[in-house]
Structure formats: structure tokens, C-alpha cells
Amino acid sequence: MRKMIEGSRAVAEAVGLCRPDVISAYPITPQTHIVEDLSQMVADGDIDAQYVRVESEHSAASVCLGAVAAGSRAYSATTSQGLMLMAEVLYNIAGMRLPLVITGVNRALSAPLSIWNDHQDTMALRDTGWLQLYAENSQEVLDMHIQAYKISEDDRVLLPVMVCMDGYVLTHTYESVDMPTQEEVDAFLPRYDPLYKLDPDDPYTLGAFADPSLYQEMRYEIQQDALGSKAVIKEAARDFKASFGRWMGDVLDPYQCDDAETIFIGLGTVVGTLKEWVDVKRGQGEKVGALKLRCFRPFPLEELREALGNAKRVVVVEKAVGVGAYGIVAAEVRAALYGQANMPPVTCAMAGLGGRDITFETFEEMLKRAQAGESDFFAGMRAELLEAS
Amino acid sequence: MEADTETQVLFERPQAMQPVRMHYCPGCTHGIVHRLLAEVMDEFDLVERSVGVAPVGCAVFAYEYFTCDMLEAAHGRAPAMATGVKRVRPDLFVFAYQGDGDLASIGIAETIHAAARGENISIIFINNAVFGMTGGQMAPTTLPGMRTSTTPEGRDLKLAGNPMRVCELLAALDGPAYLARVAVTNPRRVREAKRAIRRAFQAQLDELGFSLVEVLSTCPTRWGMPPLDALKWLDDNMVPYYPIKEFVVAEGLAEAE
Ligand SMILES: Cc1ncc(C[n+]2csc(CCOP(=O)(O)OP(=O)(O)O)c2C)c(N)n1
Ligand code: SF4
Numbered sequence: 001m002r003k004m005i006e007g008s009r010a011v012a013e014a015v016g017l018c019r020p021d022v023i024s025a026y027p028i029t030p031q032t033h034i035v036e037d038l039s040q041m042v043a044d045g046d047i048d049a050q051y052v053r054v055e056s057e058h059s060a061a062s063v064c065l066g067a068v069a070a071g072s073r074a075y076s077a078t079t080s081q082g083l084m085l086m087a088e089v090l091y092n093i094a095g096m097r098l099p100l101v102i103t104g105v106n107r108a109l110s111a112p113l114s115i116w117n118d119h120q121d122t123m124a125l126r127d128t129g130w131l132q133l134y135a136e137n138s139q140e141v142l143d144m145h146i147q148a149y150k151i152s153e154d155d156r157v158l159l160p161v162m163v164c165m166d167g168y169v170l171t172h173t174y175e176s177v178d179m180p181t182q183e184e185v186d187a188f189l190p191r192y193d194p195l196y197k198l199d200p201d202d203p204y205t206l207g208a209f210a211d212p213s214l215y216q217e218m219r220y221e222i223q224q225d226a227l228g229s230k231a232v233i234k235e236a237a238r239d240f241k242a243s244f245g246r247w248m249g250d251v252l253d254p255y256q257c258d259d260a261e262t263i264f265i266g267l268g269t270v271v272g273t274l275k276e277w278v279d280v281k282r283g284q285g286e287k288v289g290a291l292k293l294r295c296f297r298p299f300p301l302e303e304l305r306e307a308l309g310n311a312k313r314v315v316v317v318e319k320a321v322g323v324g325a326y327g328i329v330a331a332e333v334r335a336a337l338y339g340q341a342n343m344p345p346v347t348c349a350m351a352g353l354g355g356r357d358i359t360f361e362t363f364e365e366m367l368k369r370a371q372a373g374e375s376d377f378f379a380g381m382r383a384e385l386l387e388a389s
Numbered sequence: 390m391e392a393d394t395e396t397q398v399l400f401e402r403p404q405a406m407q408p409v410r411m412h413y414c415p416g417c418t419h420g421i422v423h424r425l426l427a428e429v430m431d432e433f434d435l436v437e438r439s440v441g442v443a444p445v446g447c448a449v450f451a452y453e454y455f456t457c458d459m460l461e462a463a464h465g466r467a468p469a470m471a472t473g474v475k476r477v478r479p480d481l482f483v484f485a486y487q488g489d490g491d492l493a494s495i496g497i498a499e500t501i502h503a504a505a506r507g508e509n510i511s512i513i514f515i516n517n518a519v520f521g522m523t524g525g526q527m528a529p530t531t532l533p534g535m536r537t538s539t540t541p542e543g544r545d546l547k548l549a550g551n552p553m554r555v556c557e558l559l560a561a562l563d564g565p566a567y568l569a570r571v572a573v574t575n576p577r578r579v580r581e582a583k584r585a586i587r588r589a590f591q592a593q594l595d596e597l598g599f600s601l602v603e604v605l606s607t608c609p610t611r612w613g614m615p616p617l618d619a620l621k622w623l624d625d626n627m628v629p630y631y632p633i634k635e636f637v638v639a640e641g642l643a644e645a646e
Contacts, residue, residue: 026495027523027539036524039539053527053539053549056465056495081445081464085495113449113461 001179007138007170008033010177011077011103011163014145016047017185018101021072024052024063028082029115030167031105035077057082061089061102068098069206071197073149079105079167080121087125093160094129094222096206099152099192100160101145104132106268106319107167108354116355117167119267123296123320123328129222131161131229132297134267138175140248141165146180147236150189157229158195159222164296166269168355180244188243230298251300253292254307256282260289262367263308263344265333266317267293270358274317277363288367293329304336311344315370317358318350326376351379403427405436407454416616418606419447419515421573423454425583426486426513429590430457439482440474442467446488447521447608465496468503471510482593484511490520493529493555500559507564507598511589514555514601516570517608518627525611529553532630537611556603556636566597566639570631572605574620578633585635588642597639605631 005013011034015023023042025035042051054060057078064074078086083104093100104122108114122132133148135141141163148161165171196204210218230251237250255275257263266274274290281288291307293300308314314337318327325331330348337343347370352358362380369377402408405427413419430436439457443449445464452459462470467485475483492500492514503510519537520526526539530552534543544552556570567589571582582604589600605627607619614622 027490027520027526029523032523032526032538036526036538040541043541051539051548055497055529110463111461113445 001181002176003179004174004176005138006033006172006174007141007165008172009037010138010142010175010179011145011165012037012041013179014142015075016041017180017182018075018146018149018189019073019191020047020049020075022050022052022064022067022074023076024054024060024067024074025076025078026054026057026060026082028057028079030107030171031077031079031082031103033171034103034105038075057085058089061086061093064100064102065089065093065096065098068093068100069096069198071192071194071199073192074100075102077103077105080107080109083121083125084109087128090125090128090130090160092207095218097158097222098160099149099158101148101152102160102162103145104162104164105167105171106164114354115167117169118353118355119164119319120321120353122162122164125162126297126328129159129226130297131157131159131226131233131295132164133161133233133295134164134293135170136248136269136271136292138170138173139177139246141170142177142179143240143244143246143248146185146189147233147240149192150236150239151229151232153192154232155195157225157232159226159229164268169269178246184243188240226298230295230300233295233298249292249294251295252303252307253294255290255292257289257291257307257311259287259310261287261312262315262370263289263291263311263313264315264317264363264366265291265293265329267296267319267329270317270319270352273358273360274363277360280360296329299332299336301336304333305340305343308337308344309340309342313344313370314346315366316346316348317352317366318348319352321350321353330376345375347374348376349379350377356380403431405430405439405456407456409453411454412450413447414610416607416609416619417447418517418573418604421579422513422515422582422604422606423451425573425579425586426484427455429583429586430455432587433482433590433594435482435590438480439484440478442471442474442483442485444485444487444491445522446491448486448488448515449522451486465491465494466499467491467496468499468508468510468512471512472503472506472508475508475510479509482511482590484513486513487515488521489514489516489518489528489530489555490523493553497529500555501562504559504599504601505562505564507566509593509596509598510600511593512601513586514603515606516555516603516627516631517606519608519611521608521611525608530555530631532626552630554631556601559601560636565599565601565637567592567600567642568636570603570605570633570636572623572628572633574605574607574624588638592639592642595641597641603631605633
């Protein structure tokens with residue numbers, strides 16, 4: 001059914017359709033609307049779940065860990081500082097191979113304090129063992145949650161998935177979305193049937209001590225399954241299309257990239273702006289394209305090589321600074337292309353930090369500077385502030 | 390006019406307070422508590438040697454309102470940060486200002502441990518029974534049956550647990566030198582609240598250990614009430630659940646007055 005709803009509401013309803021047994025969260029802006037909506041839905045009896053109001057994100061993640069270990073489907077959402085506080089438990093969840101979905105609303109990190117959007121929070125958690133998907137718009141973030149449970153609970157994967165959505169830009173804007181029915185979602189996503197769970201009749205210990213004779217193999221297995229999950233993510237996108245008729249890419253989603261001389265890479269909502277700008281540039285006869293990096297973990301290495309191979313230059317719209325090194329996404333894109341024949345140079349254009357708008361002007365600046373051969377820079381800067389300090 | 394020579398200043402803005410407009414909602418009692426804190430800082434002549442730690446919560450901008458040095462904490466971590474400052478500069482007066490989400494929810498560990506260690510810091514604790522800043526969700530101090538945005542049908546103790554009485558909890562420890570709960574719902578209570586803040590400050594100045602004043606506070610916006618109704622609601626509902634009294638008064642402190 002078509003509805004005009006807030007992005008947060010779209011997520012809450014999608015999560016509800018996935019029939020979680022346990023929801024646990026701690027409020028934090030701009031994630032709050034999602035968990036408020038869910039608490040209302042639980043109170044109204046629309047979702048048959050336990051909603052656990054905990055004292056922090058660290059506990060929210062731990063409640064989810066326990067709930068999944070006991071064989072149920074769980075959900076949480078947080079952002080920024082809350083994600084940082086969850087970090088310890090996020091590693092544990094992945095290490096125990098527990099399927100879980102959380103929404104990682106993207107917001108800048110303190111200090112200075114900011115409640116606005118960039119990608120430094122979820123990007124800091126890229127090596128936790130969680131798979132990470134980034135959504136462009138409300139429809140995609142809605143669909144992604146349904147796919148995420150399917151991916152996470154797949155026996156070939158058994159790794160948690162973080163669905164990343166831009167704070168405010170997506171959480172607080174209203175868009176028209178197509179909300180699937182319960183029957184449709186049930187048909188796509190069967191009830192969670194754990195491969196293993198805590199059960200005295202079939203005893204397991206999770207998270208046990210691994211001495212040096214064991215630890216490395218455990219990490220190896222996570223790494224193998226995370227890399228292997230790429231196929232499952234693609235499969236989920238294909239199956240979703242077959243069931244719901246919608247396709248927004250699998251690990252990548254190229255837009256006007258086939259003959260593009262310059263390809264801009266983005267994650268999340270900035271891709272929408274990029275596509276608009278690409279249309280304008282194409283109208284002026286300039287061959288630019290936009291490539292949505294829909295999946296950051298696992299990193300789509302081969303797919304990127306293929307997608308970028310014919311371009312003259314690549315510009316990464318970078319919303320996560322790897323302080324003291326390079327942009328986080330750009331560094332990985334470069335690594336993917338390293339050693340390949342005829343690969344284009346990759347420019348890292350850092351922008352949109354702490355909620356600064358990325359506009360057509362910002363893209364123009366990026367393009368110009370990339371064409372002039374600059375490789376790493378901050379775009380959309382306020383020079384007067386730097387002079388003042 | 391000769392009368393000028395007889396003009397006296399009877400009331401003015403405390404030195405400890407910045408001459409700016411506050412962002413708090415109309416009728417919110419955060420502002421009254423700021424004022425009391427500033428008056429007591431003035432009275433003890435502390436402005437030039439104080440460091441305050443601001444919380445994450447509606448008082449996140451407290452650093453805009455006091456003229457002393459301020460430090461912004463991560464959500465709930467103010468007592469630990471205040472501990473660090475005080476250990477390095479015991480000559481400074483160090484206080485934290487925190488809400489119930491900050492102090493009693495995410496930061497309860499820091500609160501209990503700073504109190505148990507008897508850290509020589511002072512905490513002003515605003516108990517308004519909700520998370521004000523993030524939109525009025527349930528706090529650990531939300532009353533039974535109280536509606537919030539995460540307990541839309543009212544706090545059901547079976548599902549959402551029991552409220553926490555922070556002063557009573559901390560009173561079980563040996564570290565605190567002064568613990569009191571006050572309210573600011575009428576002029577008499579405001580005066581009593583100020584006296585409690587004075588005693589808390591005195592405890593630190595006398596190096597007696599941890600001090601905390603819990604102020605029952607209104608949040609008209611998130612309670613969905615006009616300010617006057619909120620004051621009455623607080624008196625009728627919060628005061629019976631959270632008794633107003635002094636819980637711990639160190640011996641030396643009692644004598645100092
Ligand atoms: C780690 C972390 N989690 C959550 C938040 C979001 N947050 C900001 S303020 C707040 C609660 C504030 O409530 P309270 O301390 O009661 O103060 P009030 O706003 O009512 O004065 C929360 C949950 C945060 N900033 N950091
Ligand atoms: S939301 Fe509540 S606590 Fe915050 S300023 Fe407004 S009235 Fe005060």
C-alpha cells in the first residue's frame with residue numbers, strides 16, 4: 001500500500017512486518033522516532049514483541065544479544081554516540097555469529113557535539129564483523145530491513161547486519177513509500193529458525209574463551225563468511241525483486257555509469273542528489289555517472305573493479321574522514337583498484353561533515369579539483385573560519 | 390536627586406550567570422535551579438575557581454549560562470570527568486549538573502562509583518521523570534502509570550520496571566557526605582532548595598566528600614501541561630513518591646553551619 005510517511009516510520013513499520021520477538025533501545029536523536037513508533041506499535045498490540053527499555057545502548061545491544069542467543073529475532077536502533085557505546089557488544093554479537101538487525105542512523109561524533117548527519121559513526125564500526133548496507137531513500141531503507149533479516153539469518157552468513165540511514169535527511173523526511181503486506185513479508189521472510197541457540201536440551205556455550213590455538217581460525221571463519229555473504233546479499237536483492245517487484249541495486253547500483261568519464265561514488269542519501277546532478281551534467285553533454293555503494297561490508301571489490309574500469313576518473317564523496325590517513329571509503333576504493341591495469345585515479349573529496357549540505361555546487365567544486373589533479377581535499381569549506389583561527 | 394546616595398542594590402543577576410537568554414521551555418524549572426546554583430557560587434565567591442561539567446540532556450547548553458569554566462561530558466559520564474578534574478585541581482570547586490536520564494540511566498555506574506569513592510565533587514541532579522531533550526521518553530524516575538513517548542499507555546511496572554530513588558540508593562553507601570532531595574515548586578521550597586545546594590557546596594569546600602542535591606523538576610513540554618499545572622502535578626505526584634528530605638549529612642557539615 002502506498003503511504004506518505006516519515007522515514008523513521010517506514011523503518012518502524014518494516015521492522016514490525018519482520019515480526020521481531022524482542023526490541024530493545026535507548027533514545028537518541030535522530031533515531032528516536034523509530035523506537036518511539038515501535039513502542040507505540042507494541043503498546044497497541046500491532047507487534048507481538050517485548051519492548052525492553054534499557055538504561056543505555058550498551059545494554060540495548062546486550063539484551064538483543066541475549067534474545068538472539070535464546071533463539072529469537074531481535075531489533076535495535078541507535079546512532080553516533082550510542083553506536084560508539086555499543087561497539088564492545090557489537091563485536092561480541094558478530095563473534096558469536098548471532099543474526100541481528102539494527103538500524104545505524106548516521107550522525108556525526110562528538111566532540112564538538114553535533115546531532116547532524118555524516119558517516120563517521122557507522123564507518124568507525126566497519127571492522128566489527130557486521131555487514132553494512134547504506135540506504136538512499138525511504139523505500140530503500142524500508143526494503144533493506146526486510147532483506148537484512150533474510151541475509152543475516154541465512155545459514156551461510158550468520159552475521160549481524162547494520163542498515164545505515166542518514167539522520168534527519170532520511171529519518172525525519174516524509175516520502176511516499178510502498179508498504180508491503182504482512183502476508184508478502186511472511187512469504188519472503190520465514191520465522192527465524194536458529195541453527196543453534198541456548199537450549200538445555202541441546203547445550204551450547206557461546207562466546208567462550210579461545211586461546212591462541214583457536215582464535216585465529218574463528219576470525220578466519222568470520223572473514224570467509226563475511227566475504228561469502230556478498231552472494232547472499234545479491235540473492236536477497238534478486239529474490240526481493242521477484243517477490244515485490246522493486247530493485248535498487250544489490251551491492252552496487254550504477255546510474256549513468258556505462259560511458260561515464262567521471263564516476264562519483266556515494267553512500268546513502270547523497271546518491272539521490274548525485275543522480276539529479278548527473279542528469280543536469282548529462283544535459284550539458286558531460287559524461288558523469290553516479291555509483292551507489294549500497295553495501296560497504298562486505299566490500300564489493302570485484303564489482304567495483306568492473307564498474308570503474310572504463311572511467312577516466314573516480315571521485316569519492318567522502319563523509320567519513322580516516323583522521324591521520326585518508327577518507328575511509330576512498331582508501332578502500334583505491335585498494336580495490338590497486339595493481340589493476342588501466343585503473344582510473346581516485347579522488348577523495350571529503351564533504352558533508354556534521355550535517356553540512358552537499359549541493360550541486362559542492363559536486364562542481366569536486367569535479368573541478370579532481371580534473372585539476374587534486375587527490376585528497378575537503379570540499380565546501382568556509383575559508384573565513386580557517387583564516388580566523 | 391540626593392536620593393541617589395541612598396540607592397542600594399537589593400537584587401541583581403549573579404556574577405556566576407551569563408547575561409543571556411536561556412533556551413529552556415517556558416515554565417521549565419531548569420532555569421530556577423541554574424539561578425540558585427549561580428547565587429550560591431557567588432555567595433561562596435567561587436566564580437573564579439570553579440569548573441562545571443555539563444551533561445547531555447536539556448542542560449547541554451549549561452556552558453552558555455555560567456561564567457565559570459565548563460566542560461561538556463559524554464552522556465552520563467559527568468561524575469567521572471568531574472573526578473578527573475578534581476583530582477588534578479583539588480583547589481578548584483568542581484560540580485556536575487545532570488538530568489535523570491544522564492545520571493540515573495546511562496550514567497548510573499559513574500554516579501554510584503563516584504559516590505562510593507567519596508569523590509569530593511558536588512552534583513546537581515534534575516529529576517523531571519522523563520528524558521526531556523530527546524522527546525519525553527521514559528526515564529528511570531518515571532512514575533508508575535505515567536505516560537511517556539515510550540510508555541504510551543503509562544509505565545507498566547511489570548513491563549518497564551520500577552522507578553529508581555537515587556538519593557535512597559546512594560544513601561546506602563559510605564562515600565556521600567551530603568545527600569538531599571528538594572523541589573522548586575513554591576517560594577518556600579525554592580529557599581529550602583538553595584539551602585541544600587549551599588550545604589552540598591559546603592561539603593566539598595570542607596573536603597568532606599561526595600555531595601548531591603536531587604531537585605524534583607518540571608518538564609511542562611514533555612508532560613504536556615501548562616507550567617502551573619506541572620508544578621501542581623509535581624507536588625501531588627512526585628513528592629509523595631520521592632520524599633523531600635536530607636538523606637545524609639556528614640557530621641562535620643552539620644557543625645559547620
Ligand atoms: C550515548 C548516548 N546515548 C543517548 C544519547 C541521547 N540523549 C541525549 S539527552 C538524553 C536524555 C536526557 O534526559 P535527562 O538526562 O533526563 O535530561 P533532561 O533533558 O530531561 O533535562 C539522551 C538519551 C546521547 N547523547 N548519548
Ligand atoms: S523539554 Fe522539558 S526539561 Fe527540557 S527545557 Fe523543555 S520543559 Fe525543560
